[in-house]
Amino acid sequence: xxxxxxxxxxxxxxxxxxxxxxxxxxxxxxxxxxxxxxxxxxxxxxxxxxxxxxxxxxxxxxxxxxxxxxxxxxxxxxxxxxxxxxxxxxxxxxxxxxxxxxxxxxxxxxxxxxxxxxx
Amino acid sequence: xxxxxxxxxxxxxxxxxxxxxxxxxxxxxxxxxxxxxxxxxxxxxxxxxxxxxxxxxxxxxxxxxxxxxxxxxxxxxxxxxxxxxxxxxxxxxxxxxxxxxxxxxx
Numbered sequence: 062x063x064x065x066x067x068x069x070x071x072x073x074x075x076x077x078x079x080x081x082x083x084x085x086x087x088x089x090x091x092x093x094x095x096x097x098x099x100x101x102x103x104x105x106x107x108x109x110x111x112x113x114x115x116x117x118x119x120x121x122x123x124x125x126x127x128x129x130x131x132x133x134x135x136x137x138x139x140x141x142x143x144x145x146x147x148x149x150x151x152x153x154x155x156x157x158x159x160x161x162x163x164x165x166x167x168x169x170x171x172x173x174x175x176x177x178x179x180x
Numbered sequence: 181x182x183x184x185x186x187x188x189x190x191x192x193x194x195x196x197x198x199x200x201x202x203x204x205x206x207x208x209x210x211x212x213x214x215x216x217x218x219x220x221x222x223x224x225x226x227x228x229x230x231x232x233x234x235x236x237x238x239x240x241x242x243x244x245x246x247x248x249x250x251x252x253x254x255x256x257x258x259x260x261x262x263x264x265x266x267x268x269x270x271x272x273x274x275x276x277x278x279x280x281x282x283x284x285x286x
Contacts, residue, residue, distance in 0.1 A: 098275065108215075108223065108266055110275030121273045124181065157222060165270055166213040166228035173222055 063088040065158050065171035073152075073178050079145040083158030083171060084138070091116050091136045096161035099132060099143045101154040102173075109154075113161055114141050148178045182271035184278035191284045198254040200281045202267030205248060210269040212250040214243060217264045217280075226265075227252060259285050 069081035083097070090097055099111040112122040114132045122130045126145070134141040145152060155173040162168035185203045192198040202212060212230050215223035226237050230245040240255045254261055262285040267278040 100275075107280045108268075108277040110268075110277065113275070123274060162228075163234075164211050164213075164229040164232075166225050166234075167215070167223070167268070168225050168228070168234060170222040170224075 063160055063169045065160065065169060067156060067158050067171045067174040069174060069176070071175055071177060073148055073176060074180050075149055075178055076147055079143070079148050079152060079176055079178070081143045081156055081158075081174065081176070082140050083142070084140050085160075086139070088160070089136075090114075090134055090139055090141055096165075097134070097141045098159045098161050098167065100157045100159055100167070101152075102157070103151075103154040111143065111145075111156075150178050152176070153178045182269075182274070182276050184267050184269060184276055186265075186267060186278040186281045188279070189282045189284065191286060192254075192257045194259055194285055195256055198257045198261070198283055198285075200252040200254075200265050200267075200283065202250045202252075202278045203248055204250075204269065204276075207248050207250055207269065208245050210245075210271070212243070212245050213268045214241075214252045215266045215268065216261075217266065218262075223266065254283075257283075257285055261285060 064086045096113045098113040112132045129146045131144040157173045158171045159167040160169040214227040217223040227243040231243040242253045264280045266280045
């Protein structure tokens with residue numbers, strides 16, 4: 062059974078860079094069968110896809126966030142990471158990492174981590 | 181950009197059938213997934229490829245996708261099905277979610 066676990070600071074100051082890591086167990090991020098994604102959800106609101114990374118290391122990003130987002134992978138640690146620069150209060154949300162599985166569905170999710178942007 | 185539109189809320193009585201719709205331009209040309217999210221929990225995939233159930237998802241969850249509308253149907257709705265439901269599809273390599281529908285079972 063694949064498991065994903067997000068980690069990183071729960072509080073980030075405005076204009077700084079949000080950095081999160083997703084540690085994957087029960088499966089390899091370098092497997093050719095799956096992609097790996099970040100998704101966020103502001104309190105009381107809907108889900109927003111941030112981006113994904115392929116086993117090759119190539120990425121796709123949400124156009125609305127593309128200028129501020131970087132997703133990278135570390136196969137030696139079986140982790141992938143999110144960096145979101147120049148954050149504002151609007152970036153306050155629960156951030157989830159997820160596996161992109163069959164027919165590009167998000168079939169496994171982490172528990173989510175709340176990141177608050179505040180001075 | 182591509183949008184998926186969902187009604188904010190749907191109510192159903194226990195044992196009845198709930199239908200939650202998701203609308204988008206030429207949606208039938210895309211595969212739609214549905215996620216269930218209960219308060220304080222991560223979303224759970226309940227349908228993929230329009231109508232396929234992952235292992236462990238009850239048979240009362242079914243789906244269809246035709247024209248511009250995808251539908252999640254819950255037959256014999258149970259109180260445990262009360263949750264937010266999100267549809268999702270891909271457009272130009274970008275993941276898109278609907279705004280979510282809160283299903284109330286009462």
